[in-house]
Amino acid sequence: MLNAKLKLPAKRQRVSAFSLQPSAFASSAFTLIEMLTVISVLGILAALTVPALKNLGKSNAAISASRQMLDAAGHARQLAIANRTTVYMVFVPTNFWVNINWWQRLNADPKIGTAALNLCDRQLSGYTFVAYGAAGDQPGRHAWHYLEPWQALPDGTFIAQWKFGPRNSTNTVVNQATSVSYPVRGFDTAQTPFPTETFPPGISTAMLPSFPYIAFNYLGQLTSGQDEYIPLAQGSVLPARDANKALQVGLPSVSSPSVLETPPGNSLKAFNLVHIDWLTGRAVLEYQKVQ
Numbered sequence: 001m002l003n004a005k006l007k008l009p010a011k012r013q014r015v016s017a018f019s020l021q022p023s024a025f026a027s028s029a030f031t032l033i034e035m036l037t038v039i040s041v042l043g044i045l046a047a048l049t050v051p052a053l054k055n056l057g058k059s060n061a062a063i064s065a066s067r068q069m070l071d072a073a074g075h076a077r078q079l080a081i082a083n084r085t086t087v088y089m090v091f092v093p094t095n096f097w098v099n100i101n102w103w104q105r106l107n108a109d110p111k112i113g114t115a116a117l118n119l120c121d122r123q124l125s126g127y128t129f130v131a132y133g134a135a136g137d138q139p140g141r142h143a144w145h146y147l148e149p150w151q152a153l154p155d156g157t158f159i160a161q162w163k164f165g166p167r168n169s170t171n172t173v174v175n176q177a178t179s180v181s182y183p184v185r186g187f188d189t190a191q192t193p194f195p196t197e198t199f200p201p202g203i204s205t206a207m208l209p210s211f212p213y214i215a216f217n218y219l220g221q222l223t224s225g226q227d228e229y230i231p232l233a234q235g236s237v238l239p240a241r242d243a244n245k246a247l248q249v250g251l252p253s254v255s256s257p258s259v260l261e262t263p264p265g266n267s268l269k270a271f272n273l274v275h276i277d278w279l280t281g282r283a284v285l286e287y288q289k290v291q
Helices: 023-027 032-081 100-106 110-122 288-289
Strands: 087-091 124-133 144-146 158-161 170-175 180-185 189-192 212-215 226-240 259-262 270-277 284-287
Touching: 032 087, 032 124, 032 158, 032 212, 032 226, 032 270, 032 284, 100 110, 170 226, 170 259, 180 270, 270 288
Parallel strands: none
Antiparallel strands: 087 124, 087 212, 124 144, 158 226, 170 180, 189 212, 226 259, 226 270, 270 284
8 A cells, every 4th residue: 555656647738829720720710702702792782772771761751741741731720720710821932032122122121031041941841820810919900920930841852843833733643553643733822921920111911922822711621612732742952052052032033943853753653642621621641541
């Protein structure tokens, strides 16, 4: 027993990283060809998805514009009922400064002139709610009242320019999926205060240009006695500017905005058409209604 040799534990060998076989690293790495293949696949996927994402953004803008217009028409109806008066939903046309005499007098008041100038960027997309007579007016002495500040549809959307034509002009919007067609007339027009309910010295309502509108009476019905259709378009409305990027106003011969529907004619084909029933004053979105 005493002479028995004690067995010492075997000496542990230290394994250095440098002692590993090179093949251990080679098996976990990518070759240049594999990396180039992955990059190529990612490039193809990006090329396919970016246009789809852009179209998704446009689609979301169109849906937002449709929802906003539905809500705005409903709000105008509720204002008319609540105030027991006629409420005009007034829109911003192009070249509302064609009456040079009116425009020059308007700019005599810097505050009102600035308010009008700011609406140049809201041509075809801006709107507000105006009433002739409201609670608090003295009997027989009604006045114009702005019930809300000016608002605008989302960027990239606007009311189709042809809707701002004469009332007796008609365009037919067709739902190609169902072959249902809708006769869309131009807006009614009236001399309403613009761009605020007050006028600078020397300006009267009779001097104002006529502005496009739809109106609801105290029962919430359309005053026109006819159904109203408001076609929405996707694209851009770019006000005319000079070489210094300043807005061109007071020059009707050269100040027309650049209106571009993208894709062309989408207000007549792939459309979002707001339909307001004249008797009930309620608005629906036609393309959802007929599907």
